[in-house]
Amino acid sequence: MVLAESYSLNEHHGAVLPSPGMGHIIPLLEFAKRLVVHHGFRVSFVNITTEASTAQTDLLHSTSLPSGLHVVDLPPTDVSSLVNDEMLIVHRIGVIVEESLKCLDTVLIQLGKPKALIIDVFCTQGFDVGKQLSIPVYSFFTPSAAFCAFTLYHPTMDREVEGEFIDLPEPVKVPGCSPVRTEDLLDQIRNRKNDEYRYYFGHVRRLCEASGIFLNTWEDLEPVPLKAIRENPFYQKILTPPVYPIRPLIKEHEEVTKVDAKYLAWLDQQPEDSVLFIVPGSGGTMTAAQVIEFAWGLELSQQRFIWVVRKPSDASASATFFNVGGDVNDPKAYLPENFVERTRGRGVVVRSWASQVAFLRHRVTGGFLSHCGWNSSLESMTYGVPIIAWPLYAEQRANATMLAEEIGVAVKPVRGDGDTVFGREEIERVVRLLMEGEEGKVIRSKAKKLQESAAKALDSGGCSYESLSRVVKRWKDLSAPI
Structure with missing residues (x-):
């Protein structure tokens, strides 16, 4: 000891x-x-x-x-x-x-x-x-x-x-x-x-x-x-x-790795509020079917993105909770064929873990697809970044509802009747809504006001x-x- x-x-x-x-x-x-x-x-x-x-x-x-x-x-x-x-x-x-x-x-x-x-x-x-x-x-x-x-x-x-x-x-x-x-x-x-x-x-x-x-x-x-x-x-x-x-x-301060620095340099070249930052929290995972649909929807949206991907799990939405930062995987093994190549220049795929604060506080980050854990929600509001709510486990569903319906800084995708995953069309819709739609502008404005309140x-x-x-x-x- x-x-x-x-x-x-x-x-x-x-x-x-x-x-x-x-x-x-x-x-x-x-x-x-x-x-x-x-x-x-x-x-x-x-x-x-x-x-x-x-x-x-x-x-x-x-x-x-x-x-x-x-x-x-x-x-x-x-x-x-x-x-x-x-x-x-x-x-x-x-x-x-x-x-x-x-x-x-x-x-x-x-x-x-x-x-x-x-x-x-x-x-x-x-x-x-x-x-x-x-x-x-x-x-x-x-x-x-x-x-x-x-x-x-x-x-x-x-x-x-x-x-x-x-x-x-x-x-x-x-x-x-x-x-x-x-x-x-x-x-x-x-x-x-x-x-x-x-x-x-x-x-x-x-x-x-x-x-x-x-x-x-x-x-x-x-x-x-x-x-x-x-x-x-x-x-x-x-x-x-x-x-x-x-x-x-x-x-407030986070060490930036050499890999993160490379992605931040890419962000430096993008227009303000144009990039969607996607991360499933510190221990969250999607199912294999959901990863495929999400990738297709993201590609169809034609929006800029940085996606922190993890190996999918059909067993548990919190499968990496006890192995955060330790899982080594090849995204090409579970993403749609040639997804990385087709989206190169417009999107970046990051393996497993990233310096979340460094990405959220960057001037070009215009949206955050988040599991709505409370820490990530606070980080998003502190830096004035609106949210696509994607709850996975624990109290995240209640957080997502509060952020979308009461605070007004998030939008929630809608799953079709009988569907077990969010379809690619819905993912395309909600990504476009937040990043380029009028409703997204209103949500972003509310997020910026909360940023001022948090600072005070x-x-x-x-x-x-x-x-x-x-x-x-x-x-x-x-x-x-x-």
């Missing part, structure tokens, strides 16, 4: 504990950086190394981190007899976290007992350790405020609803928030009889045990769910902790900056209640 240097009891020291997966690692790492750079804290970033992806390892150990931020690698555990490739994603994460955190109390003691422990939603064992060591524990909730409101309501649903949530005749009425259509419910709660639900619910039901909940959002983006959590009688009744929207926490939230004195500052002040002031 590699521990950070010892801390003086007089130092302002916190610990941050994410669960595995880039969608959790990235925002909590950015949060840790903010504590160090802007608020004078020393931070131990506790890293679960068991089954860590290549991308996770590279990010935490190949990137220059600010002085005062130390990565603490927990020793890998042998889970070979406990997990397998057929296990659903949250069940597998749950087992890995449970085995990895058996030494957490010892680690925190060796680190000098930090003033606060900030945990990911799937690391609720931290509540028990925090209570044991008298360390206040805060939850960093990586999805949206809207999904946080749903999650806080979930234990009531579990208690009051008979049968499966997916069979409810009407949308779920989340107190004070927009109803959630049953087809938008996340995968983990669609079958209450399996281990996936048991692990998922076992973690989220403990959210109210936190001393506070950090949310990766800002006031102007999600005013309705934030107001509901703070003021609706339901959330007051269940003793909801204070919520702190602390910004759009995204990668991050400024010193902005709502997100001040929200985090208030909590940090309490941590530093030993006489203040935490």
Whole structure:
């Protein structure tokens, strides 16, 4: 086990504990950086190394981190007899976290007992350790405020609803928030009889045990769910902790590889807002049939594009979750014959992984086909890029609906009756709509306005900056209640 240097009891020291997966690692790492750079804290970033992806390892150990931020690698555990490739994603994460955190109390003691422990939603064992060591524990909730409101309501649903949530005749009425259509419910709660639900619910039901909940959002983006959590009688009744929207926490700086630099040079030669950036998230995959239809639709659209492609999987939409950045494949083996040659000059195919922020912030990126994971959604809005919503797993369907129907920065393709994939004609339609249609111009204008709003939230004195500052002040002031 590699521990950070010892801390003086007089130092302002916190610990941050994410669960595995880039969608959790990235925002909590950015949060840790903010504590160090802007608020004078020393931070131990506790890293679960068991089954860590290549991308996770590279990010935490190949990137220059600010002085005062130390990565603490927990020793890998042998889970070979406990997990397998057929296990659903949250069940597998749950087992890995449970085995990895058996030494957490010892680690925190060796680190000098930090003033606060900030945990990911799937690391609720931290509540028990925090209570044991008298360390206040805060939850960093990586999805949206809207999904946080749903999650806080979930234990009531579990208690009051008979049968499966997916069979409810009407949308779920989340107190004070927009109803959630049953087809938008996340995968983990669609079958209450399996281990996936048991692990998922076992973690989220403990959210109210936190001393506070950090949310990766800002006031102007999600005013309705934030107001509901703070003021609706339901959330007051269940003793909801204070919520702190602390910004759009995204990668502000990202190392650009030599391969990325080549593609960025190609972008430099394209007209402004003319390129569609296509990436299925950190662990997402399409089916083989969908990849073929998507390629044909993209070619028919005649639009410029950069497509981060992964080997398709008919087994799971999250097939590369535990192997992000590590899969080596030949796109020509599964793309339509001569697709790369026919689109050369107008499009670029990137294998497996790319520096997403570098591409999104480029002036010529005019659209983003995204799985609508919350991190990618925030990155898109931060840089004012409109979205083609292509949800794959987890809460992404609910995010896609919110982005398209409530916030107005996304468009969703429509699948034909009885179809299992989006057809090439629909893909051509939606790509043209976003990149050159009048509706696309309206969506792009809304995205640009949100970009301005996000920037204001991050400024010193902005709502997100001040929200985090208030909590940090309490941590530093030993006489203040935490």
